[in-house]
Amino acid sequence: MNFPAALSDAARSVAAHLESALSALPESRIRAAMAHALVGGKGLRGYLVLESAALHGVDRAVALDAAAAIEAMHAYSLVHDDLPAMDDDDLRRGRPTVHIAFDEATAILAGDALQSLAFDLVARTGSVALVRGLAQAAGAQGMVLGQALDIAAETAETPLTLEDIIHLQQGKTGALFQWSCTVGPVLAGHDATALAAYADALGLAFQVADDILDHEGDAETAGKRLQKDAEAGKATFVSLLGLEPARQRAHDLIVAACDALTPYGDRADSLREAARFVISRDK
Template sequence: MLDFSTHLGDIATQLETRLDQLLPTGDDIAQAMRWGTLGGGKRLRGFLVVESAALFDVPRDQALNTAAAIECLHAYSLIHDDLPCMDDDDLRRGRPTVHRKWDEATAVLAGDALQTQAFTILSNATTHHDANVRIALVAALAAASGQAGMVGGQAMDIAAETAGRALNLDEIQLLQSLKTGALIQFSARAGAILGQADAQAHAALTAYADALGVAFQIRDDLLDVDGDEATAGKALHKDAQAGKATYVSLLGVDGARAKADSLVEQAITALRPFGADASALADAARYTLARNT
């Protein structure tokens, strides 16, 4: 896992440099965009883009643009999630959230701008020479991030919390497949889009990402129960305080861990068509169980 952590860190460093180049500078909105995006984070979604693209011999320098786009989209979602009308968090990655450092209006606008920045990056000719590939990337990210994806999952979460109703396991699985899983699935499939791969490759990476996304969420639920706030850089134990149903509350700690273990094995099995070339993606699945943030 140490070697994988080094590899993940190397790609994160390259991605940080690319984001620094692609993000605007200047006014408060630009500075808030940069605050919410740069300076931390695992960059796992960007990593999945880079490593899935490598399966199809897409140059890393080219894949980094798409990786930067998903990180902009993810940063927008975090900025908005942290707002008082959503999760109401004061810290993100050990620093004040955007609405605490500036104000709520700036945070909303910075998130909006990061969302559009993601599509600006994907539509640029430097991302891929083929306009059809760029259109496919834009369409896939739009589907993953909108009402039928991440936003829809967030809406389900808010509706359940507002109604004071604990979701059952099937409902949680649907919610998290949208809220968390959709962007992870895009990240893994993006490499196949960039590489203009066949339907079999898309299916294998989709199966991998679907299992990985649920395992990732279960690990988040476990960290909310037994994680360290200083390490996480944000408030923990909020789900239990809010009475929210999670994988842990429904399956128990041991049951949730067993479920995550099984899902990681499913994810790794889905990568078999790619052989040893997918070892970094397999390690990424294992990492979901070992991470502390």
């Protein structure tokens, strides 16, 4: 099975698992908003969980709980990021954002509920370490901290430096990638060093690639994004490095990610394909 097919297959499995979890909740406007937030996306984080788990012989049923948990956590972060108080976006994955499709209060509560669902799902794995790791990755030393730094940068007197942006993205994007990639060794009680190094490089490459995509999108979309960043005084990898050096940085990070998988040999080829996908995707 080639990588796009494998990614789609994993996304379908995780989506079905999430649908089952949602169906156990009382029918409500909140549940409908949660379901709306979970539609679409490539499911890369869930895929990384499943592959990391398979690499370490973890039962797939257990891995699916963890994969669904990270996708629920990611969806919660997007719902809140899209709110008027943050990025104020009207569209997400080609559809109205939750606060547009429903309302702001429902979006806030749906995000809260998705976060709670994430912890419910990961708790089913029976791993306290995995639950604690997700709390740390998603909270005030990980994703939430990264988002706070991103918001603060918009009103800072001086733009962020390259080192500042790397630190910000290690929290905002990288923390959930690292959790996803290390689920396997954590559940199996194995050393997570190699997969942690892979995740560090992968998460940063993902964000560099995002900045490149923002720059290279259709003229209208790219122009609006760049104007918005400029007005906010927001520095990006492309604005600081330049387009071609940013491409090279992303490429070098993917090489580093693939090299980190050397201890696993050919068994980690699916993760190498995932890394290459990160800088070849078109959105």
